[in-house]
Amino acid sequence: MRYGSISPDLFIQNRRRFTQQLPPASLAIFQSNDIMPTNADGTMAFRQNSDLFYLSGVDQEESILVIFPDAALPQYREILFLKETSEHILVWEGYKLTKEQAREQTGVRTIMWLESFKTVLPALMNEAENVYLNSNEHIRAVVEVETRDARFGKWLREAYPLHQYRRAAPILHHLRAIKSDEEIRLMRRACDITDKAFRRLLGFVKPGVMEYEIEAEISHEFLRNASRGPAYGSIIASGANACILHYVSNDRECKDGDVLLMDFGAEYANYAADLSRSIPVNGKFTKRQRDVYEAVLRVMKFATGKLIAGNQIEEYHAAVGSFMEQELIKLDLLNESDVRNQDPAAPLYKKYFMHGTSHYLGLDVHDVGAKYRVFEPGMVYTCEPGIYIREEGLGVRLENDILITNSGNEDLMKNIPLEVDDIERLMQANR
Ligand SMILES: [Mn+2]
Numbered sequence: 001m002r003y004g005s006i007s008p009d010l011f012i013q014n015r016r017r018f019t020q021q022l023p024p025a026s027l028a029i030f031q032s033n034d035i036m037p038t039n040a041d042g043t044m045a046f047r048q049n050s051d052l053f054y055l056s057g058v059d060q061e062e063s064i065l066v067i068f069p070d071a072a073l074p075q076y077r078e079i080l081f082l083k084e085t086s087e088h089i090l091v092w093e094g095y096k097l098t099k100e101q102a103r104e105q106t107g108v109r110t111i112m113w114l115e116s117f118k119t120v121l122p123a124l125m126n127e128a129e130n131v132y133l134n135s136n137e138h139i140r141a142v143v144e145v146e147t148r149d150a151r152f153g154k155w156l157r158e159a160y161p162l163h164q165y166r167r168a169a170p171i172l173h174h175l176r177a178i179k180s181d182e183e184i185r186l187m188r189r190a191c192d193i194t195d196k197a198f199r200r201l202l203g204f205v206k207p208g209v210m211e212y213e214i215e216a217e218i219s220h221e222f223l224r225n226a227s228r229g230p231a232y233g234s235i236i237a238s239g240a241n242a243c244i245l246h247y248v249s250n251d252r253e254c255k256d257g258d259v260l261l262m263d264f265g266a267e268y269a270n271y272a273a274d275l276s277r278s279i280p281v282n283g284k285f286t287k288r289q290r291d292v293y294e295a296v297l298r299v300m301k302f303a304t305g306k307l308i309a310g311n312q313i314e315e316y317h318a319a320v321g322s323f324m325e326q327e328l329i330k331l332d333l334l335n336e337s338d339v340r341n342q343d344p345a346a347p348l349y350k351k352y353f354m355h356g357t358s359h360y361l362g363l364d365v366h367d368v369g370a371k372y373r374v375f376e377p378g379m380v381y382t383c384e385p386g387i388y389i390r391e392e393g394l395g396v397r398l399e400n401d402i403l404i405t406n407s408g409n410e411d412l413m414k415n416i417p418l419e420v421d422d423i424e425r426l427m428q429a430n431r
Contacts, residue, residue: 242395
């Protein structure tokens with residue numbers, strides 16, 4: 001593993017919290033993700049299933065976690081099945097967890113090789129009434145390939161059609177929305193690595209550089225800081241490209257006079273950071289660019305103030321929308337009387353600010369969690385307003401990651417330069 005060790009207490013507590021949500025005689029089975037193929041014998045980099053990682057800390061393919069709190073045999077209450085390692089496997093594939101390492105890393109006492117799963121399963125199913133299976137129930141997921149969880153679930157329901165099958169996902173969404181101290185520590189690290197990359201860029205961006213060169217600088221800084229790379233495809237969008245919300249081709253030249261919108265974040269120990277900054281390619285904003293930037297910044301500060309326990313996402317978005325309306329009027333983008341007479345179901349500000357302000361952040365960039373749940377301490381939300389003016393070839397988005405606390409919130413990216421004067425000063429100092 002590239003990242004330092006994580007306290008097994010995190011995973012022990014996560015399993016304990018999961019177990020508390022189960023009715024009697026419940027068996028839960030979690031599968032790791034597949035290694036996804038590309039072409040010929042090529043594969044994509046392995047990415048662990050976030051729920052399996054959350055409950056075990058195992059970052060290895062072909063792993064199965066079983067949670068069965070009421071099992072008659074104590075050694076069957078938690079079992080981790082792992083791909084067998086040996087001297088031969090070590091030589092050909094490299095390091096895989098030994099049983100001792102797995103025990104230490106996960107806090108699970110019973111570690112078995114994957115081979116044993118098919119012989120142990122009948123004994124578990126014999127005692128179980130409810131079987132909890134996992135599935136990707138993210139509100140915006142569009143999944144065309146069959147996951148290992150789905151494949152296993154199909155097979156199991158055919159082999160054991162008379163059990164009660166239940167969804168693990170709502171429980172995981174509920175638990176994962178609230179981050180523990182150890183998770184926050186890992187997320188801070190992801191944010192700090194992202195900070196380093198941004199500061200590096202302030203000395204690198206100038207007229208004539210290609211967007212992909214900037215992308216390369218980001219990946220370089222991430223990798224040398226023990227991140228496995230960007231948590232999602234970096235958006236490096238100069239000039240009018242900034243108005244394409246999911247621009248990832250990153251293949252244009254940054255021109256003198258353009259604003260460059262960048263949305264990127266480091267992965268660390270499977271946790272994500274999610275940052276957006278918009279900087280002048282030549283190191284100095286024009287008056288208009290600065291006015292738009294300051295407007296977005298005011299919206300961001302207003303919105304951050306509302307990311308506090310007790311608020312709720314719909315009301316929050318409505319409040320941010322009204323504040324944004326006023327800023328767009330001041331920028332002469334909207335007309336006051338048009339706004340007064342607008343259809344409340346289709347507010348005019350959406351022409352210039354067409355996405356949501358906040359989403360959950362954690363193991364996944366658009367992390368799981370019930371969308372309409374009232375804000376609580378321990379939740380981490382992004383705060384990312386933007387103004388996109390296609391007719392001016394100008395888009396500005398600013399984004400920080402905010403931890404809701406007992407006494408308000410904490411900006412996990414408070415150290416990352418944000419004010420216009422700081423950005424300009426740091427860009428000039430470095431050229
Ligand atoms: Mn985001």
